[in-house]
Amino acid sequence: MRKSAFLLPAVVVVIAVAFSSLFIVDEREKALVLQFGQIKQVRETPGLGFKIPFIQEVVKYDDRILSLDTDTIEVTPSDDRRLVVDAFARYRIRDVVQFRQAVGVGGIRAAEDRLSSILNAQIREVLGADQVTSDTILSDQRRDLAVRIRAQARAAAESLGLEVVDVRLKQTNLPQQNLEATFARMRAEREREAADEIARGNEAAQRVRAAADRTVVETVSQAEREAEIRRGEADAERNRIFAQAFGGNPEFFKFYRSLSAFERSLNSDTSTIVLTPGSDFISAMFDAVRAEGLLAEEAQTLSPDELRELAPQSELSEDLPEEAREQIERSNEEIQQRSAPTEETQ
Template identity: 90%
Template structure:
């Protein structure tokens, strides 16, 4: 019983000592075994390791590729146009012993601070070099500039036991105080281009309107010219027809023109016209009646009274004034008196 009570604490202590002397190395890690701050073992391969309990300690470092975002810095290229640059880097611990000696107990945080300073210095040096302008940085050549930064930063980071895998320029902008002025200049440039486009458009529109107006004037002039030609040809044809008709039967033509003149002069409802028998206006019509309306032999054999009876009775309009009516009646009586002696004389 006493031996069992003695063995149990011994076994427990031995188990604790054995467990504290063992450690596991992960495939994503690199391990250093330190004894009073001095490196005793370097384990970079995964597996099981041993150390002296309570005397030695295990320090682990990440063996994967790590990321570092640098602080935003201002650089001045050769064209004196300041830019705000934001970069990031990918790195890994290449030599864990050198890394421990360089950063000490600070570890990854201290290494990133020093690596960030290295990157910022190399960014200023490369982007501020001769023949490197802001247009170069903002163009496709920025990839070449990033490779130059990575090469120089890799050389500087070797003393820390680090390997810089990649460096990229994440953002490249103008400073805030210059940004508004740049935007204003860009807006003014775009407004100038818009004004030029509007002016060219107005000029083209004026040319199109002028061409259209000229086409309209030419078309109207051509149409009017053709219309005048057609009108002249029609008038000539009408005159030819009139001349032909007049030449074929002048008496009928005179009669027709007299009737047409009466038709245009009189209103069918309330018009009245008073003419003397010897008026030129009706002489053609009466001549046509004497020539064509009566047979020649009948005219020669008929007396004046018979011809007067054949003529239509004329009635005075009731709308005539009294003085005009009396004057017409006197004229008719005088005509009858002059005609009676001549008939008796014949």
Template identity: 75%
Template sequence: MRLTTLIIPALVVAAVGAMSSLFVVDEREKALVLQFGQIRDVKEEPGLSVKIPFIQEVVRYDDRILSLDTDTIEVTPSDDRRLVVDAFARYRIADVVKFRQAVGAGGVRLAEERLSSILNSKIREVLGADQVTSDTILSENRAELMVRIRNQSRSEALGLGLDVVDVRLKQTNLPSQNLNATFARMRAEREREAADEVARGNEAAQRVRALADRTVVETLSEAEREAQVVRGEADAERNGIFAEAFGADPEFFAFYRSLQAYENALQGSNSSMVMTPDSEFFDYLKSDQVSQ
């Protein structure tokens, strides 16, 4: 019984020690074996590994590509138009030994603070360089600027054991205090363009209206000329008929002209004429026979 009492605790301690000495490295991570804070071993391959229990500890780091959003900053390109810029980066822990030596127990949180500072510094440096204007940053050419930011950030981040895989500019906007002025300038420009278009439209309308008025005048003039010609021809034909009738029978022509005079003079239902009874106007009304 006394032997059994000693063996069981020993087996328990051995089992706990054996379990404490074994650890598994996942394929998505890297691990460091530390002894009293010093690096004793690096485990970069996945699988089962061994450490000294209670003396050594295992620190794990993610081996996947991680994401970091930078703080919003203001940059001033060469044309002095300030822009508000924020970016994001993709990075991974390339060297776990350098990473541990650089950040210590601060881990990923401290590393991202330092990496964010590096990124912001390089963004200001690249976007504020000569020959880089706000139009360049806002155009498709900014892809080249992002590559430059990534390369410069990568060379400095390697000292932290980090590899900067990619850097992207998410937003490049004007500061809020400049937006109203910019919108006002854009609005004035659009209003000027609209006024120019209206002026050109009015000018074209005036030309069309003047052409239409001239066409109307020319058409009316031509129609009036043709009407005068037709009227003159008709008058000439009528006068010819009258002349022929007068030549054939002057007395009948005089009688016909008197009837026309009566008709023109006595129009309407309330026509009155005052004249002497022996007026020549009534010669054909007074005569009961027509002279031969």
């Protein structure tokens, strides 16, 4: 009874000591066995390990590829256009012993702080080098720049026991204070290009208008010249016909001209003309009447009826306007009405 009372606690103690002396290393980890801060054992392969209980401790580190996002920094390329760069890196613990010696008890957090400083320094150095402009950074060559940053950061991170797997430039933008000025400059350049295009278009349009105006002037001038030629030929033909028509009877031509003058003078219902019997204006008409036989008679001995019988009979031309025809007919009726009382009195 007394032996079993001591045996059970002893077994428990043995089991606890046995479990505390064992540790398991996962395939995603690396482990260090420390004794009073000194590295006594390194386990980089997965499996079961042993340590001295209560004296030694096990520190495990992630053996996978880890990610680190750097802080946003400003860089100044060779063309003095500041850029805001945001990068990220992929790294892993290459030498766990060197890593422990470099960062101590700080672990991954301390390592990332130091690695971030290394990356920022290399980013500024590469992007601020000669012949590296903002256009180069914003072009397809940024991949080559990232490779240079990775190579230099990898060399600097070896002292930390880290291996930099990759470095990428995530974002490359202009600072906010320079963004509006850049946009304004871009707008000014586009407006200048637009103004050049508009000026060239206006110049071409002006040339087309000038050519069209010249063509119009030439066409109108040619048409007017041909019209004047046709008009002159028509006037010549008309004068020839008039000369031929009136050349056979000059007295009739004089009479016709007198009637035309009367027609132009009496061009309205309110027109009044007063002439003397010896006026040159009507002498041609009376001469034409006398040419028909009135010269042999004495005007004082002839009655109005006899004068009308001796006067040549004429009909109104069909070409006369309707108003002129009606006016002439009214005048004939008034003459007949005035002559009727005179005949009755006689």
